[in-house]
Amino acid sequence: MTPWFLGISFLISSSLAGIILVFLISGSLPIFEKYGWEFIFGEEWYVGETYGALPMIYGTTVVTGIALGIALPLGIGTAVVTSEVVGRRMRYILKSVMEIMAGVPGIVYGLLGMLLVTTWIRDLFGLVDGNCLLTAGLLLGVMILPTVMTLSEDAIHVVPNFYREQAYALGLQTHEVIIYAVLPQAIPGILGAIFLGTTRAMGETVAVMLVIGSLDRIPDPFYNLFAPAQSIASKIGREAAESIGVGLHWNALVALGLILFGMVMTLTWLAERVGWTGRLQ
Amino acid sequence: MDCPSDTVFILEDVNLFFGSVPILTDVNITIRQRSITSIIGPSGSGKSTLLRTLNRLNDHYPTFRCTGLVSYCGNSIYDNRNGSVDVSRLRQDIGMVFQKPCLFPTSIYENVLFGVKRLKLRPKSEFYEIAETMLRAVFLWDEVKDRLKHSANELSQGQQQRLSLARALACEPKVLLLDEPTASLDPKSSEAIESLILKLGTRLTVIFVTHHLEQAKQLSETVIFLSDGCVCEWGGVDAIFSCPDKIMTQQYLAGHAS
Amino acid sequence: MMTSVRGRGLVGRFWFLLTMLTTVLSVMLLVSVVSVMVAKGGAVLTWEFFSQPSRSFGAEGGIRSQIMGTLILAVGAGLISLPIALGTALYQSEYLSLRFQSVVMRLIYALNGVPTILFGLFGYLVFGLYFGLGISWLSGVLILAMMILPTLVVSIREAIESIPVQYREAGLALGMTIPQLIRTVIIPYSFHGIVTGLLLGLARATGETAAILFTATTFFGVDLPKSFNEPVTTLQTHILVLSQEAVHLSATSAVWGSALTLMVLVFCFSSGALVIRSRFGVKV
Numbered sequence: 126m127t128p129w130f131l132g133i134s135f136l137i138s139s140s141l142a143g144i145i146l147v148f149l150i151s152g153s154l155p156i157f158e159k160y161g162w163e164f165i166f167g168e169e170w171y172v173g174e175t176y177g178a179l180p181m182i183y184g185t186t187v188v189t190g191i192a193l194g195i196a197l198p199l200g201i202g203t204a205v206v207t208s209e210v211v212g213r214r215m216r217y218i219l220k221s222v223m224e225i226m227a228g229v230p231g232i233v234y235g236l237l238g239m240l241l242v243t244t245w246i247r248d249l250f251g252l253v254d255g256n257c258l259l260t261a262g263l264l265l266g267v268m269i270l271p272t273v274m275t276l277s278e279d280a281i282h283v284v285p286n287f288y289r290e291q292a293y294a295l296g297l298q299t300h301e302v303i304i305y306a307v308l309p310q311a312i313p314g315i316l317g318a319i320f321l322g323t324t325r326a327m328g329e330t331v332a333v334m335l336v337i338g339s340l341d342r343i344p345d346p347f348y349n350l351f352a353p354a355q356s357i358a359s360k361i362g363r364e365a366a367e368s369i370g371v372g373l374h375w376n377a378l379v380a381l382g383l384i385l386f387g388m389v390m391t392l393t394w395l396a397e398r399v400g401w402t403g404r405l406q
Numbered sequence: 407m408d409c410p411s412d413t414v415f416i417l418e419d420v421n422l423f424f425g426s427v428p429i430l431t432d433v434n435i436t437i438r439q440r441s442i443t444s445i446i447g448p449s450g451s452g453k454s455t456l457l458r459t460l461n462r463l464n465d466h467y468p469t470f471r472c473t474g475l476v477s478y479c480g481n482s483i484y485d486n487r488n489g490s491v492d493v494s495r496l497r498q499d500i501g502m503v504f505q506k507p508c509l510f511p512t513s514i515y516e517n518v519l520f521g522v523k524r525l526k527l528r529p530k531s532e533f534y535e536i537a538e539t540m541l542r543a544v545f546l547w548d549e550v551k552d553r554l555k556h557s558a559n560e561l562s563q564g565q566q567q568r569l570s571l572a573r574a575l576a577c578e579p580k581v582l583l584l585d586e587p588t589a590s591l592d593p594k595s596s597e598a599i600e601s602l603i604l605k606l607g608t609r610l611t612v613i614f615v616t617h618h619l620e621q622a623k624q625l626s627e628t629v630i631f632l633s634d635g636c637v638c639e640w641g642g643v644d645a646i647f648s649c650p651d652k653i654m655t656q657q658y659l660a661g662h663a664s
Numbered sequence: 665m666m667t668s669v670r671g672r673g674l675v676g677r678f679w680f681l682l683t684m685l686t687t688v689l690s691v692m693l694l695v696s697v698v699s700v701m702v703a704k705g706g707a708v709l710t711w712e713f714f715s716q717p718s719r720s721f722g723a724e725g726g727i728r729s730q731i732m733g734t735l736i737l738a739v740g741a742g743l744i745s746l747p748i749a750l751g752t753a754l755y756q757s758e759y760l761s762l763r764f765q766s767v768v769m770r771l772i773y774a775l776n777g778v779p780t781i782l783f784g785l786f787g788y789l790v791f792g793l794y795f796g797l798g799i800s801w802l803s804g805v806l807i808l809a810m811m812i813l814p815t816l817v818v819s820i821r822e823a824i825e826s827i828p829v830q831y832r833e834a835g836l837a838l839g840m841t842i843p844q845l846i847r848t849v850i851i852p853y854s855f856h857g858i859v860t861g862l863l864l865g866l867a868r869a870t871g872e873t874a875a876i877l878f879t880a881t882t883f884f885g886v887d888l889p890k891s892f893n894e895p896v897t898t899l900q901t902h903i904l905v906l907s908q909e910a911v912h913l914s915a916t917s918a919v920w921g922s923a924l925t926l927m928v929l930v931f932c933f934s935s936g937a938l939v940i941r942s943r944f945g946v947k948v
Contacts, residue, residue, distance in 0.1 A: 128759070128843065134751025135768075138813050142774040148786050199693075202686025210683070212468060219691070221938060226694045228934040229927060230871025232900050236923050237700065239907045240916070267693050274690065291508040291570075294463055295521035295577060296498035300679040305524050310511060328779025330874030331904060358781045358874065365785060366878035370793050382782045393777040397770060 146386065153380030155373060164380060170341040172364075176377040178384060180341045184258065184354040185327055185385065188337065191262025191350070192269055192326040193319070199266075200273030200322070201315060207274070208281040209303050220275060227271035231332040238264045238336035252351050256338035259350040264332050269322040276321060280314020281307060313399045320396035324389045327358070334359035357385045409479040414439050414581060414611045415460060420474035422455055424467065429455050433474070433637050435630060442607040444622035444643075445615045447632035448658065453615040456632065457583050460613065461500040462493050478581075498525060501574030505586040507566035514561070515554040517569055521577040540572040544602060564595025571602065582606060584614035588621065600625060619659065623647050631655050698927075705924030708917050714925075717887060718902070723915040727922050729887045733896035734929065736801055736889070737876060738869040741808030742862055748809075749816030749865075750858065754850065757824045758842050769821075776814035783811045784875040792879055800893040804880025811875055812865035819864060823857020824850060856944035860937045867933035871926065873900040899926040 156164055156176060167177020207219045242264060243255030284307050292306035308315075338353020341360070345352070361378050368374040413436050420433040430452040437443055445453045455464060462483060464470040472484050478500075483491055498521075509517050518537045522528055528536060537554070541547040546568045550561070558569060567587060574582065584603070588596035603625050606612055616622050622629055623643060630640040631650075639646060639655045650656050716726035752772075756765050787807035797803045831853060835845045851858075881901040889896055899922050906919040 128755075130747075131751040131755035131759070134748040135755035137748055138752040138775070138817060139768050139771045141810055141813070142771050142778065145775075145778055145782060145786050148789070149782070152785075152789070199686045199690045202683045203690040206683045206687040210680075217942075219687075221935075221942075222691070222694065224938050225931055225934055226697070228867045228871060228930050229697065230873065230900070230930055232871070232873040232903050233697075233701065233923050233927055235873075236903055236907050236919065237697065240920075241700065267697065270690055271694065287504060287506065287508045288510065290463060290466070291502075291504065291510075292520075293466065294461060294497055294502035294504075294583075295525070295574070296494045296496075297521075297524055298494050298673065298676050300676045301524055304679075305520075306510060324777050324779075328777075328781065330779070330781045331877075331900075335904075335907065358779055361781050361785065362874050362877060365781075365788065370789050379785060382779075382785050385779055386782060389777045389779060390774060393774055397773065 149379055149383040149386055153376055153383045156376040156380045159373070164377070165384070168343060170360075170377075172367075172374050176373070176380075178357075178377075178381055180343050181355050181357045181360045181381060182384060183343050183347070184337065184356040185358070185388070187258050187350070187354070188262045188265060188333060188356055189323060189326045191259065192265035193323060195263065195266025196270045196273045196322055196326075197319060200270050200318070201277050203274045204277035204281055204315075205303060205308075207278050209299070209307065220278065223271040223275040223278075227275060229268070229271075231268065231329050234264045234268050234332040235335035238332065243336055250351060254338065254353065256336050256353050257351045258337065258344070258354050261333045261337040261356070262350070264336060265326045265329060268329065268332060269326050272325060273318050273322040276318030277311070277315045280311040280318065283314070284310045316399045317396045320392045320399075324392050327385065327389055327392075330358040330362040334362045339363060357381050409439060409580070411480065412439055413437065414479060416475065416477045418475040418477075420459070420472065420476055422452065422459060422464075423469075423471040423473075425469040428635060430632065431636050435637060435640055437611065437613065437628070439611055440607070440609060441628060442603065442612045442626045443614075443628040443630060444626035445613065445630045445632065446617075446619065446622050446658075447638070449617075451632040452635065453632055454585050456630075457585055457613065457615050460581075460583060461497050461502060463497075463502070465493070494525075498527070498577055499579055500581040500583060501577060501579035502583040503567070503570050503574055503585070503587050505589050507563060507570045507590075509558040509561075509566055509569060511557070511559065513555045514550050514558045514569065517558045518572050518576055520573055525577065527577060536576055540576045541569075543575060544568040544572045545598065546572060562595070564591050564598060567591060567595065567599060568602070571599070575606075579610065581611040581613065584612070586615050586617060589617060596621075631658070633658065701920070701924050701927055704917075705920035705922075708921035709924065713918075713921055718884075718918070721884060721915070723912040723918070727899065727902065727918070727925065729897050730899045730902045730922060731925065731929075732888060733801070733881065733886075733898040734870055734900065734926065736896055737804045737808055737880060737898060738866050740801070740805035741812055741869045742866050744805060744809040745813050745816055745865055746858075746862055749813055749820055749861065752813075752817050753820040753824060754846055757821065758846060758850070772814045772817050775810075776818075778811075780811055780872055781874040783807050784877060784879050787875065788879045796893075798893050799879060799882065799895045801880055801889045801896040802892045804876040804896070807875050807879055808869040808872060811872065812868050815865045815868055816861040819861030820854060820857050823854035823860070826857075827853045856940050860940050863933045863937035863940070867930050867937065870933060871900070871930045873904060877901065877904070899923075899929075 160176060164176055165178050167175065168179050169175050169177045207216050238260055243260055246252065246260050247255035288306050288310065289302055292302040297305065333356050337356060337359055339355055339359065340353040341355045344354060361381055365378055368378055415437040417433050417435050421428060422430045445456060447453050458464045459472060459476060475482055476484050478496065483496060485491065510520060515537055518540055519533055522536060538547060541550065546565060549565060558566065561569060588599050591599065600621060603612055603614065626643050628641065629643050629646045631638045631646060633654050639650060639652050646655065650659060713726040714731065715728055717729050718727055719725035756768055760768065784807065787803055791797045791803040791806050792799060827850065831849050835849045840848065876898065880895060881898050882895040883897060883901055883905040886895060886897050903919055903922050906915055
């Protein structure tokens, strides 16, 4: 183990993110040269004719939004209870369950969605087909729930105990102590958890791909969550194999990847801005 | 809660445990209104535990148990038989300052008003006035009046401790508990806190824990000496310091004097 | 941790009920995920299912090649990623200034944020086309190695940072050079972090589907690879393809069985990491 080896591995890992960015930019140049902003705001995607990314951007955003709508209240509520209400043994159990469940592969959620949840959604809302934005969002919500919960819990739990004691000594009740003395200090960590959960939901491919319906169109009306749609990741997952690394189709997929990369990096940057330096799952 | 009689706290046959480990046994003391009491004793003798029993702050340790009678203004505060003890109300009546100044990561102004605001003790229009009064009371007003909106963490340790005191006083407590309030301060800041204790003792009941015998001697009227898991001796400050009854007290006082 | 004193007043009670409700719901959701998997897939898990290759496009036979393929990719990725991650973490903590360390950590976090499908795109072009590996298990291994690199680096760094400064100073006071210090102090005292990171990385790599979907795997017709540029078949791909195309009932039960197997594999790695971390590591 000599320093030169350390230096090389260091160079590899610190440059990888940059290399991927360069790859994405250079790969998507042809599409932006040909279509410009049309690519981002175009609503049509027909291989060999025209490429527009808006439906996929829309799908990714909506699906992520639904997922957060589920994972945030449940995850943060559970984190508060785990850190502040239950005893030490129960906390250990809940934490372990969440940490283990955070690793359940996306494909498992995809399968559950494909074979069960789509049917439930279809029957529950009387739809023709259960493959829709709502189903994908629900699955993603459950999928990122453990991540959001366990990272938020970390942030809440590290708030030093003397703040709680001080607040209690002033006569505050448990819920007031949590809301006014504990949570304000845990906010950077909780935001970090939210951002990390969001990036995971955005980038998830298979769990979405199997249940979103894979229709490259913005639903009509646009707030119709029961309509089939398409997300960036699922679009790439569906078509990457066909495009075999050359031609405008490939460039369009790489450009989609660049957009996704931009969305995710913005969030990562925001997470760092709020002072989050947590561990990874 | 208004105290009908002259005594604020009465402790009768009180035993304190963590799990099955007794911390203090057979505690029998009374504390008069508007007096200053100090609790002294070697490390680990249960000084803080006794102090925290008075505002039920030990409740937050799952294994803590208290038997016997602890009464505040004639109400037994550990008697939950008719569910009548309002712990939150009790703690509003009993202010507390800890060894380390503990300020919330907000502004100086918000910290002074933390209790008042959250407990909605006073209307909003009075907030600024309360803040000024309380900061004046702890001689901090002149030092911070230009930077009330600054973070409380900018203050020195001594200022932070006085701010903690102001925050406790803002809730208008009748009793003030201080857990080694000067232990983490420099001599000059300690002096400021000490003179504040003396001043407050004329209108509040002050009970404080200290390691510093000289401090106990100068400030308090009554001294409680804890050792070996029980109240070894308690009484007037002169009696304890000039002619202690027990060998243990003599040894402790002598050991510290030398 | 403090336990609660039951809040008086309506707000407190309402708040308490609300948070408890979220907890019960969360736990129920996650427990139901596991129980559905066990209920649907548990019945097909027999020794034959694990030990036989699949036949008739998944409708008959077992999932031997799929399990092997998944493990080859994950373990291969771990083996490649581990030295690089270790080198990175050591170089950072021993040779870089604090300011620079935080810059590097940002880059590592950025890499962690990259969606897995993009590793697939990148790897397909770079390893598959430029390096001529094609759709092969080696491409897959390299792609997954990149993907799990941040997990390992962060975990190892966490452990290195938690080494008490006295140990380090004791070594330096004896006149050790930094490489000697790394060998005698840093690696032994951060060993739990190295193992934890590796296990977490393996868990991630085992469950990953998108990155290897069109770069390393094929659905049917391969067993163990005989050369570097052959694809493998994995549990992930098996589940993905079968779940979309299976019409046969026995194929459906095979797909549940495969998914349960995959989940158990992932759980083995991640619970291993959990046990080691709660025993040695940073207290959570």
